[in-house]
Amino acid sequence: MTASLLERIAAGDDAAVGETLDRYGGLVSNLARRYCPNADVDDAVQDVFISVWRDAARFDPARAKETTFVAMIARRRLIDRLRRTGPRVDTEALESAPEPTAPTVNDPAELADELDRVRAVVGNLDREHQHLLELTVCEGLSHSQAAEHLALPLGTVKSRVRRGLARIREELGRGPRRDVAEVNA
Amino acid sequence: MTTSDHERVDELLAQHVVDGLSSTERRELDSLLGARSDAELFAWEHAATLCDLAVQPTPRDAALSPALRARLEARGHALLRASHGADADAVEEGERELARVTPLRRNADLGWWVAAAALIMALLSWWPTGDIEGELSLVEQVALLERDAPDLQRANWSALEDPRLAAIQGEVLWSDSLQAGFMRLSGVPRNDPAREQYQLWIVDQDRDAEPVDGGVFDVLESGEVLIPIDAKLAVRTPEVFAITLEQPGGVVVSEGPLLAAASMQG
Numbered sequence: 001m002t003a004s005l006l007e008r009i010a011a012g013d014d015a016a017v018g019e020t021l022d023r024y025g026g027l028v029s030n031l032a033r034r035y036c037p038n039a040d041v042d043d044a045v046q047d048v049f050i051s052v053w054r055d056a057a058r059f060d061p062a063r064a065k066e067t068t069f070v071a072m073i074a075r076r077r078l079i080d081r082l083r084r085t086g087p088r089v090d091t092e093a094l095e096s097a098p099e100p101t102a103p104t105v106n107d108p109a110e111l112a113d114e115l116d117r118v119r120a121v122v123g124n125l126d127r128e129h130q131h132l133l134e135l136t137v138c139e140g141l142s143h144s145q146a147a148e149h150l151a152l153p154l155g156t157v158k159s160r161v162r163r164g165l166a167r168i169r170e171e172l173g174r175g176p177r178r179d180v181a182e183v184n185a
Numbered sequence: 186m187t188t189s190d191h192e193r194v195d196e197l198l199a200q201h202v203v204d205g206l207s208s209t210e211r212r213e214l215d216s217l218l219g220a221r222s223d224a225e226l227f228a229w230e231h232a233a234t235l236c237d238l239a240v241q242p243t244p245r246d247a248a249l250s251p252a253l254r255a256r257l258e259a260r261g262h263a264l265l266r267a268s269h270g271a272d273a274d275a276v277e278e279g280e281r282e283l284a285r286v287t288p289l290r291r292n293a294d295l296g297w298w299v300a301a302a303a304l305i306m307a308l309l310s311w312w313p314t315g316d317i318e319g320e321l322s323l324v325e326q327v328a329l330l331e332r333d334a335p336d337l338q339r340a341n342w343s344a345l346e347d348p349r350l351a352a353i354q355g356e357v358l359w360s361d362s363l364q365a366g367f368m369r370l371s372g373v374p375r376n377d378p379a380r381e382q383y384q385l386w387i388v389d390q391d392r393d394a395e396p397v398d399g400g401v402f403d404v405l406e407s408g409e410v411l412i413p414i415d416a417k418l419a420v421r422t423p424e425v426f427a428i429t430l431e432q433p434g435g436v437v438v439s440e441g442p443l444l445a446a447a448s449m450q451g
Binding site: 009012013014017018020021025026029034042045046047049050053054063064068071072075076080081111114115118119122130133134136137138142143144158161162163164165166168169172 | 195229231232234235236239253261264418
């Protein structure tokens with residue numbers, strides 16, 4: 001079985017360095033632009049790749065696809081930077097709930113099935129619930145920031161985000177199922 | 186587990202994904218989930234990441250600029266050489282290369298922070314905040330930390346070339362697992378908080394970016410003072426604690442000289 005890029009990095013394969021940049025450079029730089037639009041994106045991208053290479057030995061293909069693992073590290077690093085440099089609030093994004101999510105043609109092929117399943121879950125949530133997930137999970141806002149900007153009680157925000165994430169986590173096959181009606185409650 | 190336990194577990198896991206867990210919350214989660222704790226934390230972050238990618242389509246067609254790609258590739262090669270070098274010379278060469286290709290935004294006096302931070306593999310964690318809770322006095326909190334912290338580390342303060350803290354004495358106490366610690370200081374001149382404040386920095390071997398801000402503090406009396414450490418980010422593998430003198434409120438990146446340091450390496 002062919003070793004993954006991260007497994008090759010963990011084994012010290014020098015050639016895999018450039019290949020990780022080719023394969024994940026676009027993903028990481030787009031996440032960096034989204035999470036740190038006012039910061040030094042190049043610096044953020046470098047921060048992420050250093051972490052990816054250093055954490056390569058922790059990659060376990062049985063637990064996550066390689067692309068997801070790289071995105072997990074990227075999000076963690078980028079949110080870390082976001083919190084360090086202060087919250088970013090995109091007022092345009094906050095003004096209205098987003099349109100229902102549409103499939104994208106740019107999905108990494110290896111993630112297509114998982115992303116479709118997640119979109120199905122999110123698509124079954126009401127618009128406000130979708131918006132909360134977008135603000136907290138995709139924009140990096142804290143529960144309290146999301147509550148403040150949507151003028152919702154903090155407890156409501158926390159419970160809705162929790163139920164949405166729980167439903168996604170369950171859909172990905174690691175827990176008991178819950179009804180969409182319960183999630184939307 | 187009871188139904189309320191399950192709900193509390195989900196609350197804590199969502200808190201981990203969105204806001205991060207305090208050390209107290211992390212201990213609570215560990216007590217509820219036991220050995221499954223790390224796996225559940227990973228699963229929820231995994232779910233959040235896929236939610237992020239699904240809801241905010243992230244095209245992968247934006248190639249890195251040639252200059253950035255070249256810089257990253259040099260950094261990656263140096264990193265692998267430093268961590269996989271067959272002999273000491275190769276490791277040393279990789280470390281020199283790492284220092285050369287790392288963008289330095291800090292004062293040259295602080296350049297050693299880069300080398301210190303570049304050596305150890307990063308651990309995965311979030312951004313818990315330290316808290317020794319309760320209405321205890323500082324002395325009682327220190328005693329509690331000394332009694333209960335399973336991994337308490339100590340390091341003595343040493344003066345550096347700058348003469349302002351030449352008489353500093355005392356120690357740092359720090360617990361990684363509790364993300365909490367204190368400074369015991371004496372021989373530190375009083376500061377005027379309206380003009381300047383002392384600021385603590387923590388060099389974390391697992392962070393390749395700036396040192397972690399350990400909070401600003403004042404010394405308003407002579408004799409020994411106890412200062413709680415207020416790390417703004419999770420500290421994973423602290424190597425050196427250092428003090429600078431900054432403008433009121435502190436700074437994000439220090440340009441000032443180091444006044445004193447306490448090394449966990451002895």
